[in-house]
Amino acid sequence: MTTTAEQLSATTLLRFATAGSVDDGKSTLVGRLLHDSKSVLTDQLEAVEQASLNRGQEAPDLALLTDGLRAEREQGITIDVAYRYFATARRRFILADTPGHVQYTRNMVTGASTAELAVVLVDARNGVVEQTRRHAAVAALLRVPHVVLAVNKMDLVDYAEPVFAAIAEEFTAYAASLGVPEITAIPISALAGDNVVEPSAHMDWYGGPTVLEHLETVPVSHDLTACHARFPVQYVIRPQSAEHPDYRGYAGQIAAGVFRVGEAVAVLPSGRTTTITGIDALGESVDIAWAPQSVTLRLADDIDISRGDLIAPADDSPAVTQDVEATVCHVADQPLSVGQRVLLKHTTRTVKAIVKDIPSRLTLDDLSQHPAPGQLVANDIGRVVVRTAEPLALDSYEDSRRTGSFLLIDPADGTTLSAGMAGAAFAAAAEAVAAVDDAEWDF
Structure with missing residues (x-):
């Protein structure tokens, strides 16, 4: 029988970030995702319920699950990037909840820099605003391959399909002009839970996926082996050993691509060329290694190589x-x-x-x-x-x-x-x- 740990290890990982204007409901959406996907511990939920009661709110304010700084709770806004880790049976997630204020654009850049997907929220009452375009532009700048437009607060516009359609059309055209390769529009109500984890009973005109369903099924490629092979040297290993008196290895993490024993490589920036004579991984010699493995390369020639040099294929160097x-x-x-x-x-x-x-x-x-x-x-x-x-x-x-x-x-x-x-x-x-x-x- 497969254990939970084995199931999680077999699932893929998706890094994604949220973005949107102030009060568009980013933190509430994140809280709803965590709550409805059963990713919140009991004591966490109890703390949020108590904090909500102290603020005079009858229902739990799920935004408090991510807005952890005192200043964030006092102002009701997100200031810093809040990272959350959760998993479903189908996929593991690293989520970056980023601020909406224009003065925190740098925080969004931080959160989206490693993301494969960005969720851009729009208030259905306001439509596409300056911050929406700004966040779409940052996502395009950072080459985020997938963008989800979450049209939030549909409950405040009577779940009207024409409102959603107009916003989706405007945003899709703008994001496509920026070069965003894939845009998916989803009508939601983060506060009520419509189309976040469970399908909405109020929008039978929408036949697409919920937010979580899309996050679980969007194709994510972690295949760095298809990229140009690059190996930044982190450390030069010269063990003083009687068994290997002449051992010299170059250790680091493969940033991209594949390296093989016998392959001709160039050492940059000097441009000197040599051949890989051995690859050591976890104490064992291997014939091939790929990103993002941490390995030690052994080369045929004694070249002046130090930390910061880059090893790349001789015929495919930057x-x-x-x-x-x-x-x-x-x-x-x-x-x-x-x-x-x-x-x-x-x-x-x-x-x-x-x-x-x-x-x-x-x-x-x-x-x-x-x-x-x-x-x-x-x-x-x-x-x-x-x-x-x-x-x-x-x-x-x-x-x-x-x-x-x-x-x-x-x-x-x-x-x-x-x-x-x-x-x-x-x-x-x-x-x-x-x-x-x-x-x-x-x-």
């Missing part, structure tokens, strides 16, 4: 450059300015760098470009050109979210300044929207 053009989301309270000296951290490599130029700042309301802003402040998204003191081997973020991303760090105190995406991560989406008549979107 470009090496010292001039990094990228889109960044600025997350620090202190601004990022032209001429500023920073550290750039890419995989296991950290190098000194200087901000040469900030060509534009993105206005997420309409995706227009504000030229030459001079600096980026907290929550800004813009294009930057960074010159590094040492060459880096970067992929385009469009090709790889793992090896196409980096951080800009304050060298004085180690504060993270910006999260970056190498290449023209948002140019195509911005150009697509710019080609659309502004009046169509009623900006």
